[in-house]
Structures are given as C-alpha cells and as structure tokens.
C-alpha cells in the first residue's frame with residue numbers, strides 16, 4: 001500500500017489527484033511576524049488564501065482531487081494548525097514540509113545543530129508529528145544559502161535530510177539547483193538514490209548558466225521547473241523572473257529529449273506572503289490558466305500532462321523507507 005502524509009492524515013498516493021509539488025500558503029523570513037506593517041490578522045490571511053485554494057480545487061477537478069505541497073519548512077512561517085483548517089475548509093490535500101529552505105533562514109537556535117540532532121528532528125516530524133498538531137510532514141526541504149554556494153549548515157541539513165529520507169521514506173526537495181556537486185556527494189555517501197530528490201528552481205531567471213544539468217540528469221535526480229509564472233512580462237516581476245517563452249522552451253527541451261520521468265513542474269506562488277508584498281497576479285492557478293494551455297498549444301498531449309502532475313508526483317511523494325537490508329549500489333559493482 002502506498003502512503004503519503006498530509007496535514008489531515010496519511011492517505012494513499014492514488015488519492016492525491018493533481019499535485020502542485022512546490023507551493024506556499026505563506027512564506028516569510030524569520031521574524032516577519034514582528035513587523036507591524038505586515039502583521040496580518042487571521043481573517044485577512046484566510047480572505048486572501050481560501051479563494052485561491054478553492055479555485056485550485058475546481059481547476060483540478062478533471063484529475064479528481066487536488067494536492068498542494070507546502071514548501072515552507074521550519075522557521076519561515078510554517079503554521080500547521082492553519083494548514084489543517086485550510087485543508088478542511090477547501091478540500092485541498094496539503095502536504096507539509098520538515099527541513100529548512102536554507103541554512104541562512106534557520107534561526108540562530110539551529111546554527112550549531114549537529115547532523116544527528118537535525119536527523120532526529122526531521123524523522124520525528126515525519127513519523128510522530130509536528131509539535132502538538134498531530135500532523136506529520138510528508139517531505140523534507142533543504143536549500144542553498146544566498147550566494148549560490150553551499151555553506152556548512154546547508155551541508156549538515158542535506159546530510160540529515162538524506163538520513164531522514166532513508167529512515168522515514170519521505171522525499172527531499174531543494175531550494176535552488178546551483179552548487180549541486182556537494183549535494184550529489186552527500187546523497188551518494190549516505191546511500192540515498194537521487195530519484196528521491198527533486199532539485200528545485202532549475203528554471204528560475206537567476207540560476208541560468210549556474211546549474212550542471214548534465215550531472216543532475218546523470219545522477220537520476222528529478223529536476224524542478226517549479227517557478228512557472230514568475231514571468232518578466234508581469235507588471236512588477238521579481239528579480240528571479242524569466243521571460244515566459246524562454247522558460248517554456250527550456251521545459252519543452254527536457255520533454256522532447258524524453259526526460260518526462262525526471263521532471264516536475266509547479267509555480268512556487270504564495271497564497272498570502274508573510275512580511276513582503278509578494279508578486280501580484282501570480283498564484284498556483286497559473287498551472288491551469290497558462291502552463292497547461294501553453295503545453296497543449298505546443299502539441300504536448302494529455303498523457304504527458306498526467307505524467308507530470310499525477311504519476312510522477314504520486315511516485316515521488318510515496319513514503320519509501322530503505323532498510324539496511326535493502327541492497328545499495330556499490331562503487332565497482
């Protein structure tokens with residue numbers, strides 16, 4: 001039986017339906033809740049968020065259910081009780097993350113945390129629950145700190161994530177695909193097969209030319225085209241934006257090279273950003289309103305679209321623990 005952890009309980013992968021693999025209910029830097037300009041009442045946050053999730057649920061109806069993977073992680077505004085309430089109200093499955101967006105967004109409390117401590121923390125959140133919420137995390141977030149280079153804490157977080165993934169079976173997704181060699185080395189050293197890792201933001205405007213796509217593909221990792229919709233054509237685009245056609249053609253190149261099994265797509269939108277204005281006009285629903293029509297116009301068929309948003313995602317999110325008895329590939333064999 002397949003199992004996926006959502007904030008309202010563990011379900012079968014067959015129940016996920018259409019999956020947006022990297023999204024945010026609300027992401028903010030640690031401490032944003034202390035800024036009085038950006039302090040939103042719970043009512044204001046609900047008002048901004050519920051219609052977007054309801055529309056997501058409606059848009060996903062042809063595929064059955066709707067699943068929103070919340071990529072915020074520890075320290076950046078993760079709020080499990082709030083996610084539970086949103087999921088209950090809107091009928092959208094929400095998968096929460098353990099882990100950190102990057103070492104540089106971890107609070108000072110975690111600065112000196114050891115790999116063993118971090119592994120225990122991640123495994124606890126996936127197998128026992130997050131705080132007193134009763135909800136279990138379904139995926140592990142890791143990332144590269146600002147500066148496009150992995151720092152010491154980033155590396156400890158990646159190693160702990162690899163160990164926690166082997167123990168709990170939860171997959172890993174990364175913030176950024178740059179400086180990937182240390183990550184690939186860590187996953188190899190820890191015996192975690194790279195198809196359990198989604199290297200994210202491979203499509204963003206600032207990472208182009210800095211990603212070793214060949215090394216990632218050769219490792220068997222999954223590649224995330226997960227910033228769809230941050231288009232430079234928007235009235236006020238963010239610094240990581242990219243021309244819509246350029247991103248689309250990049251994605252199509254992977255599809256036409258027969259890499260569909262290795263790629264995943266999402267929008268990385270915020271329903272209600274925390275402590276920053278967000279990007280106006282960008283929501284998870286871009287996937288239905290722009291991306292899928294763009295793919296269809298390029299001759300991409302329903303089977304490929306189902307693979308991207310239903311089958312790849314279900315396979316990736318399914319908990320797959322590796323026991324020590326599981327034979328591991330060994331160098332030289």
Ligand SMILES: [Zn+2]
Pocket residue numbers: 022023024071268
């Ligand atoms: Zn994100």
